Amino acid sequence: MQMTGQRQRQADRTAATRTKLIAAARDLFAEKGYAATSTPEVVAAAGVTRGALYHHFAEKLGLFRAVVEEEHALLAMTINAAAGGDDELGPIKALLQGGDAFLTAMQDPGRRRILLIDAPAVLGRAELDAIDARHGLRTLVEGLSAAIDAKAIRQLPLQPLAHLLGALFDRAALADAHALPDYRKAVRALIRGLKV
Amino acid sequence: MQMTGQRQRQADRTAATRTKLIAAARDLFAEKGYAATSTPEVVAAAGVTRGALYHHFAEKLGLFRAVVEEEHALLAMTINAAAGGDDELGPIKALLQGGDAFLTAMQDPGRRRILLIDAPAVLGRAELDAIDARHGLRTLVEGLSAAIDAKAIRQLPLQPLAHLLGALFDRAALADAHALPDYRKAVRALIRGLKV
DNA sequence: TTTGCATACATACAGCCTGCCTGTTATGAA
DNA sequence: TTCATAACAGGCAGGCTGTATGTATGCAAA
Numbered sequence: 001m002q003m004t005g006q007r008q009r010q011a012d013r014t015a016a017t018r019t020k021l022i023a024a025a026r027d028l029f030a031e032k033g034y035a036a037t038s039t040p041e042v043v044a045a046a047g048v049t050r051g052a053l054y055h056h057f058a059e060k061l062g063l064f065r066a067v068v069e070e071e072h073a074l075l076a077m078t079i080n081a082a083a084g085g086d087d088e089l090g091p092i093k094a095l096l097q098g099g100d101a102f103l104t105a106m107q108d109p110g111r112r113r114i115l116l117i118d119a120p121a122v123l124g125r126a127e128l129d130a131i132d133a134r135h136g137l138r139t140l141v142e143g144l145s146a147a148i149d150a151k152a153i154r155q156l157p158l159q160p161l162a163h164l165l166g167a168l169f170d171r172a173a174l175a176d177a178h179a180l181p182d183y184r185k186a187v188r189a190l191i192r193g194l195k196v
Numbered sequence: 197m198q199m200t201g202q203r204q205r206q207a208d209r210t211a212a213t214r215t216k217l218i219a220a221a222r223d224l225f226a227e228k229g230y231a232a233t234s235t236p237e238v239v240a241a242a243g244v245t246r247g248a249l250y251h252h253f254a255e256k257l258g259l260f261r262a263v264v265e266e267e268h269a270l271l272a273m274t275i276n277a278a279a280g281g282d283d284e285l286g287p288i289k290a291l292l293q294g295g296d297a298f299l300t301a302m303q304d305p306g307r308r309r310i311l312l313i314d315a316p317a318v319l320g321r322a323e324l325d326a327i328d329a330r331h332g333l334r335t336l337v338e339g340l341s342a343a344i345d346a347k348a349i350r351q352l353p354l355q356p357l358a359h360l361l362g363a364l365f366d367r368a369a370l371a372d373a374h375a376l377p378d379y380r381k382a383v384r385a386l387i388r389g390l391k392v
Numbered sequence: 393t394t395t396g397c398a399t400a401c402a403t404a405c406a407g408c409c410t411g412c413c414t415g416t417t418a419t420g421a422a
Numbered sequence: 423t424t425c426a427t428a429a430c431a432g433g434c435a436g437g438c439t440g441t442a443t444g445t446a447t448g449c450a451a452a
Contacts, residue, residue, distance in 0.1 A: 121316070172360065205420090407439090
């Protein structure tokens with residue numbers, strides 16, 4: 001039965017084009033930002049035509065959305081790989097370690113630009129929060145929830161606290177590399193201050 | 197001596213045009229965002245021509261910069277008026293009160309869009325930080341410095357801590373109005389956690 | 393195997409926008 | 423009054439986005 005094989009060929013073709021477009025767009029968005037990146041540039045870098053782009057994505061925004069989704073997923077993977085190991089660490093230590101993993105994973109300037117600088121303005125807070133809720137924020141909420149249940153930190157509104165800590169980490173990630181240790185210290189102090 | 201009067205006339209003319217442009221741009225940027233606002237729209241709303249705009253501003257970005265500066269100054273004025281009164285309040289109370297004033301002053305959605313959503317992406321973090329350093333962040337740094345000197349909060353790197361708290365307040369300001377009390381509560385807890 | 397349809401592109405086009413450039417008018421010093 | 427300069431006005435070139443139309447390839451059914 002070659003049906004699967006044939007269908008796969010189609011799917012592969014589609015996937016290959018999408019992948020090339022997203023990869024090329026990611027690099028350009030990372031380097032020059034969303035607004036300064038034109039679709040002709042993207043398709044030239046990807047080795048396809050604008051027709052292909054607009055066949056797969058309704059608009060330039062859709063391509064950016066896809067890039068953000070992928071970058072977010074990659075980020076979550078990296079963090080889970082780095083901080084997902086130790087389970088018996090205590091809720092606060094787990095939070096701090098997760099935060100460190102996040103800051104490390106965010107050292108790529110392109111990633112910072114896409115996720116922290118452009119995405120909020122291009123996609124809007126609401127949509128970016130929705131994406132974030134499916135990836136990084138979820139684990140943060142879980143960690144905080146565990147910490148509160150274990151009475152390791154004060155009882156506070158979960159979602160707001162998670163968003164605020166997320167903003168804290170985002171801001172720390174934007175710090176100059178040489179200032180990062182100080183930011184790390186301040187973040188840790190703020191989190192430790194939540195202890196009951 | 198009419199020299200002053202004449203010079204004033206020129207200056208007034210310039211100031212009037214600039215004011216009209218900035219006011220019109222502020223409203224449009226607030227409503228539709230920077231990218232979706234065109235210079236033809238702006239000049240139509242301001243009742244001038246594109247020639248006037250490009251005479252006063254080198255590019256569209258310069259107009260946005262001016263809007264951000266003004267909005268930042270207005271914000272600082274509002275906060276100072278609301279929270280600058282009580283001087284003998286204790287450093288932590290003063291911080292919390294200043295934060296509340298900030299959140300109140302940030303309730304205007306247009307202001308939020310301009311300062312918190314668009315500005316970081318359009319101007320870049322570095323330039324926005326430079327602007328912020330001259331307005332809101334300065335008072336925050338002073339407040340924190342006083343609190344540390346008074347040994348009311350733990351000794352931590354000043355600039356990073358200020359930027360982190362700034363990010364905290366920014367995020368809280370973006371919360372839905374109905375969730376604001378919970379955000380406020382969480383922010384207060386985080387700040388109180390800094391006590392020695 | 394062939395036929396017919398859908399998917400995956402390619403290309404040309406219309407409309408808009410930005411920044412610049414050239415001309416014109418108002419202003420102020422001499 | 424004269425002349426220089428600032429403050430505009432209007433037009434133009436280049437580029438970009440999204441769309442519409444045309445073409446080739448894949449693939450399921452007859």
